[in-house]
Amino acid sequence: MEREGNDCDVGDTSLTASLFDGEASVLSSTFLLDHVGEVTVTFHSDRLYWKLVGSLDNTGFMIHLALMLNRSFRILSIILCIEFVISYSSLCKTKYDSDRFHISMESVQASMSDLEADWESFPATMIRKCIENGSCSFAKGFTIEKAEINLNTPGEMKRKKTQMLMALGVEMTSPILVQKRVLMRLVHWVDHQKTRNEGQLEPSNRYMKLWCWYGGRHYLDISTCLRVKYFPKAATEIKLSEIYAVELNGHGSIYISSLPPAPECLLLGEDIQMFRFTVHGFIRSKNQPSQCILADYTFGHTNLQVCRKWVNQLNASLKQEVGRPKNLLVFVHPRSGKGNGCRTWEAVAPIFSRARVETKVIVTERAGEAFDVMSSITNMELNSYDGVVAVGGDGFFNEILNGFLSPRFKAPYPPTPSDFVHVVKDNGDALVNDEDEIVAETSSKMEDQFPLISSPKQFGSRISNLNSEDKAAEFPVPNEWFRFGIIPAGSTDAIVICTTGTRDPITSALHIVLGKRVHLDIAQVVRWKMTPSSEVEPNVRYAASFSGYGFYGDVITESEKYRWMGPTRYDYAGTMVFLKHRSYEAEIAYLDVESDEINLTSKRDYQGNLIRAIRSSHMSERRICRTNCNVCNEKPNHASVGVCSLTPHLNSEETRWARSKGHFLSVGAAVISCRNEKAPDGLVADAHLSDGFLHLILIRDCPHASYLWHLTQLTRRGGSPLNFKFVEHHKTPAFTFTSSGDESVWNVDGEIFQAHQLSAQVFRGLVSMFASGPEV
Numbered sequence: 067m068e069r070e071g072n073d074c075d076v077g078d079t080s081l082t083a084s085l086f087d088g089e090a091s092v093l094s095s096t097f098l099l100d101h102v103g104e105v106t107v108t109f110h111s112d113r114l115y116w117k118l119v120g121s122l123d124n125t126g127f128m129i130h131l132a133l134m135l136n137r138s139f140r141i142l143s144i145i146l147c148i149e150f151v152i153s154y155s156s157l158c159k160t161k162y163d164s165d166r167f168h169i170s171m172e173s174v175q176a177s178m179s180d181l182e183a184d185w186e187s188f189p190a191t192m193i194r195k196c197i198e199n200g201s202c203s204f205a206k207g208f209t210i211e212k213a214e215i216n217l218n219t220p221g222e223m224k225r226k227k228t229q230m231l232m233a234l235g236v237e238m239t240s241p242i243l244v245q246k247r248v249l250m251r252l253v254h255w256v257d258h259q260k261t262r263n264e265g266q267l268e269p270s271n272r273y274m275k276l277w278c279w280y281g282g283r284h285y286l287d288i289s290t291c292l293r294v295k296y297f298p299k300a301a302t303e304i305k306l307s308e309i310y311a312v313e314l315n316g317h318g319s320i321y322i323s324s325l326p327p328a329p330e331c332l333l334l335g336e337d338i339q340m341f342r343f344t345v346h347g348f349i350r351s352k353n354q355p356s357q358c359i360l361a362d363y364t365f366g367h368t369n370l371q372v373c374r375k376w377v378n379q380l381n382a383s384l385k386q387e388v389g390r391p392k393n394l395l396v397f398v399h400p401r402s403g404k405g406n407g408c409r410t411w412e413a414v415a416p417i418f419s420r421a422r423v424e425t426k427v428i429v430t431e432r433a434g435e436a437f438d439v440m441s442s443i444t445n446m447e448l449n450s451y452d453g454v455v456a457v458g459g460d461g462f463f464n465e466i467l468n469g470f471l472s473p474r475f476k477a478p479y480p481p482t483p484s485d486f487v488h489v490v491k492d493n494g495d496a497l498v499n500d501e502d503e504i505v506a507e508t509s510s511k512m513e514d515q516f517p518l519i520s521s522p523k524q525f526g527s528r529i530s531n532l533n534s535e536d537k538a539a540e541f542p543v544p545n546e547w548f549r550f551g552i553i554p555a556g557s558t559d560a561i562v563i564c565t566t567g568t569r570d571p572i573t574s575a576l577h578i579v580l581g582k583r584v585h586l587d588i589a590q591v592v593r594w595k596m597t598p599s600s601e602v603e604p605n606v607r608y609a610a611s612f613s614g615y616g617f618y619g620d621v622i623t624e625s626e627k628y629r630w631m632g633p634t635r636y637d638y639a640g641t642m643v644f645l646k647h648r649s650y651e652a653e654i655a656y657l658d659v660e661s662d663e664i665n666l667t668s669k670r671d672y673q674g675n676l677i678r679a680i681r682s683s684h685m686s687e688r689r690i691c692r693t694n695c696n697v698c699n700e701k702p703n704h705a706s707v708g709v710c711s712l713t714p715h716l717n718s719e720e721t722r723w724a725r726s727k728g729h730f731l732s733v734g735a736a737v738i739s740c741r742n743e744k745a746p747d748g749l750v751a752d753a754h755l756s757d758g759f760l761h762l763i764l765i766r767d768c769p770h771a772s773y774l775w776h777l778t779q780l781t782r783r784g785g786s787p788l789n790f791k792f793v794e795h796h797k798t799p800a801f802t803f804t805s806s807g808d809e810s811v812w813n814v815d816g817e818i819f820q821a822h823q824l825s826a827q828v829f830r831g832l833v834s835m836f837a838s839g840p841e842v
């Protein structure tokens with residue numbers, strides 16, 4: 067086989083951080099493929115290999131010390147630092163030979179004479195010694211590698227060494243990228259040698275591991291070194307699934323750290339001009355595992371073809387990654403949250419362009435625009451997208467969701483008890499989205515001052531548009547392929563926190579371009595209203611996170627008056643509403659579903675509800691929703707098809723209507739946990755993204771102080787907001803609500819919805835999100 071390339075060494079040169087909006091940092095590591103010393107790349111004409119050895123430079127060392135000193139255990143830190151510095155300096159004094167063999171272990175030093183006497187016999191001698199002595203510990207990824215690494219001798223000598231290594235049977239034969247792991251394998255020469263004949267060593271394949279490198283001379287796994295824990299900023303291995311882009315960077319400078327013996331020279335380095343390519347990936351924040359931090363690895367090589375080959379091969383592999391979007395529709399709400407919508411999009415847009423995801427961006431100019439676009443877009447056009455991205459808050463996402471579902475999702479209205487006042491003639495069979503109803507909905511929304519629809523005329527034109535186009539192209543809902551993404555820019559961002567585990571635009575953007583997928587329950591909330599002609603008029607709204615009446619409705623109404631305050635308006639409005647302490651009379655009927663998990667007590671009186679609440683708070687400790695959540699992935703027992711498969715708990719044989727009646731400070735129905743920065747565990751810590759249940763939380767009228775205590779519990783991590791006598795918590799697939807006397811309004815995903823009579827149900831996993839659930 068023609069041996070076309072070189073064995074190249076790569077030096078980790080710089081770790082720079084730049085802040086993203088004060089929340090996430092962008093990390094950039096630069097590696098260099100050349101004869102520098104730390105990372106080896108063995109390049110064959112048909113296959114590529116490299117080994118990366120990360121380095122902790124002096125800056126990293128100093129930062130590490132500073133961080134340690136900053137911690138509260140000062141004395142301990144100082145002792146450790148002293149130990150560290152002593153060990154560090156002693157390590158720095160270790161000699162190494164002129165061929166840059168980095169020997170740091172005594173057992174290896176014993177072989178120095180072999181090495182110095184006859185370099186070319188060194189690998190063979192060393193390997194033999196390893197076998198004979200059984201000293202694999204020092205040989206592991208260590209000694210022999212260095213024989214390979216040390217090919218920075220120019221000319222004839224290098225060729226000789228190469229030939230010798232090949233003669234030793236160390237030719238790399240395993241194709242890279244086969245295992246969907248990349249960058250590439252740490253070639254481990256001595257691992258399996260005992261089972262093989264001496265002299266016939268073959269490399270075993272290991273995932274790339276970055277060996278931290280102290281002082282330019284010592285290969286040490288720093289995470290265990292000197293009893294000081296160090297987590298390198300660069301990933302220790304990168305899976306192909308974690309790479310979102312690879313691109314050629316053209317000719318440019320690469321900073322190479324110097325590798326002279328003296329430690330002070332580590333600060334020195336030089337820029338070398340060469341061809342470069344960058345692998346864009348991410349690492350996880352060590353404090354917050356859900357948060358992804360961009361990590362770019364830039365490689366340089368003097369030969370452009372080498373870079374091209376790498377880029378092409380990596381891109382070819384990335385193309386085979388399933389589920390990655392290619393074309394997205396993006397809505398940007400410029401005034402969302404603190405008015406950062408556009409800036410947020412600008413910050414993440416490069417991630418999309420690097421990943422070669424096409425985006426059609428619509429910056430909204432008014433409330434309701436995203437709804438109009440989503441509801442009027444033809445199915446044919448929608449089919450050309452892999453999903454829709456909302457750059458904004460929960461309310462904005464809700465608008466897009468409603469625009470998407472209203473004209474397309476055909477489902478029965480929620481079930482109601484037989485005495486529910488407005489039983490619709492075809493209760494259970496009616497489909498919510500016929501044209502007449504959409505028009506009726508329009509007028510109702512106008513009445514509510516809900517801003518989704520600008521004018522009935524405009525909506526009328528949408529309907530005719532749908533009529534002609536929809537017949538041509540089908541757009542099934544639920545739709546496995548089509549997904550929603552949220553780049554958080556709002557005031558609360560509860561949906562994004564629950565689906566990605568963090569409130570970070572970079573993480574959300576990565577979840578989108580990497581094609582993550584998680585199913586999300588959606589609540590259908592129907593307001594029933596008598597028209598002047600005495601007809602019952604339903605008005606449907608979909609909610610992805612929370613619908614609340616009373617306190618929650620009053621807060622949203624009040625906060626709208628203070629929108630100019632930005633996100634602080636919720637605190638201000640919340641305080642005002644809390645001080646008023648208003649309760650509202652209502653009757654709630656909910657479907658009580660028999661299930662092992664949720665039927666915790668047979669008592670259904672007031673006290674019984676208390677017991678249930680306590681037990682369910684215990685449950686929450688055990689079954690928190692997370693990435694690959696077992697509860698969300700559980701298949702329902704009932705094998706139902708079509709829309710019925712979305713309401714598995716309604717099909718359960720053991721269902722009955724239970725009721726609660728009285729004065730309530732609030733009535734809330736949470737689809738998901740609704741975690742946010744104010745309520746770190748959310749309203750319901752054990753709510754799941756896709757279990758087909760609503761969490762009905764009824765707060766009965768109670769003394770002011772008790773209510774304050776309940777609210778305080780909400781703001782605490784590990785608090786028990788449901789563990790109160792006046793709190794009822796029911797896990798249900800459907801409920802109805804009827805108010806009497808003075809009325810509040812409903813707050814549906816942060817938007818006002820007026821309803822005196824309402825029925826609701828949840829559709830399990832109705833939509834898919836570009837997210838993977840929280841890493842908890």
Ligand SMILES: Nc1ncnc2c1ncn2[C@@H]1O[C@H](COP(=O)(O)OP(=O)(O)OP(=O)(O)O)[C@@H](O)[C@H]1O
Binds near residue numbers: 558815
């Ligand atoms: N260009 C616009 N101007 C004014 N309002 C808009 C515009 N675009 C969208 N909206 C409306 O603003 C409402 C609130 O938006 P959004 O949810 O993004 O912000 P927020 O209320 O600050 O955040 P959160 O919902 O997370 O608390 C949405 O319901 C949407 O209808």
